[in-house]
Amino acid sequence: MKKKITGRTKIFAILGQPLEHTLSPVMYNEAFELLNYDGVYLPCPVPEGKLAEAVQGIRALGIRGGNVTIPYKEKIIPYLDSLTDEAKLIGAVNTFYWEGDSLIGANTDGSGFLQAITQFHPPAADFPEAVILGAGGAAKAVGVVLALAGYKKIFLVNRDRKKAEELGQTLDSIGCKVDILPWSDPGLEKVIGQVPLVINATPLGMNPAFPSLPPIPYESLNEQQLVVDLIYHPTETLFLRKAKERGCLTMNGLAMLLEQGVLSFGMWTGIEAPKEEMEEILRRWL
Numbered sequence: 001m002k003k004k005i006t007g008r009t010k011i012f013a014i015l016g017q018p019l020e021h022t023l024s025p026v027m028y029n030e031a032f033e034l035l036n037y038d039g040v041y042l043p044c045p046v047p048e049g050k051l052a053e054a055v056q057g058i059r060a061l062g063i064r065g066g067n068v069t070i071p072y073k074e075k076i077i078p079y080l081d082s083l084t085d086e087a088k089l090i091g092a093v094n095t096f097y098w099e100g101d102s103l104i105g106a107n108t109d110g111s112g113f114l115q116a117i118t119q120f121h122p123p124a125a126d127f128p129e130a131v132i133l134g135a136g137g138a139a140k141a142v143g144v145v146l147a148l149a150g151y152k153k154i155f156l157v158n159r160d161r162k163k164a165e166e167l168g169q170t171l172d173s174i175g176c177k178v179d180i181l182p183w184s185d186p187g188l189e190k191v192i193g194q195v196p197l198v199i200n201a202t203p204l205g206m207n208p209a210f211p212s213l214p215p216i217p218y219e220s221l222n223e224q225q226l227v228v229d230l231i232y233h234p235t236e237t238l239f240l241r242k243a244k245e246r247g248c249l250t251m252n253g254l255a256m257l258l259e260q261g262v263l264s265f266g267m268w269t270g271i272e273a274p275k276e277e278m279e280e281i282l283r284r285w286l
Ligand code: NDP
Pocket: 109, 133, 134, 135, 136, 137, 138, 139, 158, 159, 160, 163, 201, 202, 203, 204, 206, 230, 231, 232, 253, 254, 256, 257, 258, 260
């Protein structure tokens, strides 16, 4: 049945550019339909240099909430009224919602990750240490939330040392110690073998036509570890396959994608998202 849009329909939006491949409109519109919720979620591609006007448009048109994606997750911050504490620490926003007359920026990527791993791994495990490969946006979100959850030590492996140092300072300010290692560091062998949680937060492995692999000593991985790839398409990267061969528990990025979506949905609608159905929708589309 085709959705009826009326004068009462609430409008939600995703801002980014390009948006042709985003799964969010499908996931949220189907969720609205399932719940019989009178809402519509629209892709709003924002041309370069037009972000300020786009946010004014959100305010003027009474858009109830939504998401922000590449390349505006950081650039949108000056145009919002305030940020959640997590978004402040991460320095990026993937969700916006209203609190009274204030337009608030939040980041649900990290919390989505934390929620996703709880099925395997308690948030503040006995041995709260992790290795994060990469120091970009996703690594920041995951690192900050792990540090807030009580992780005491995080090893960051990144090409650009300065970027890793910036993230290291933020994590340190939350009480989490950081060691920064280049990919070629001989010490990586020991670290990779002893830390219970290893996360790929780089895009290495995303292109199935050229299955690249983060260059870590895979032979050090063992069955005591949870290995997570934030990539959700392909569903099993070479990185995860190698970890599975070593007996590790593995998880791809789908659960994080789902959980961040569930959290965002709750923030802008105030109602509980239909999680199981949203997972089904994502699996179908992927
Ligand atoms: P960014 O561009 O912000 O960061 C990418 C990181 O990967 C940087 O640290 C970069 O290193 C590193 N990197 C990129 N190419 C290489 C390479 N050839 N060799 C070594 N390191 C490399 O991307 P995001 O953080 O936004 O995304 C990272 C991954 O996480 C993507 O695959 C994305 O799809 C996934 N993701 C998944 C989500 C989910 O919900 N499951 C949510 C968000 C992201 P350097 O700093 O040295 O350039």
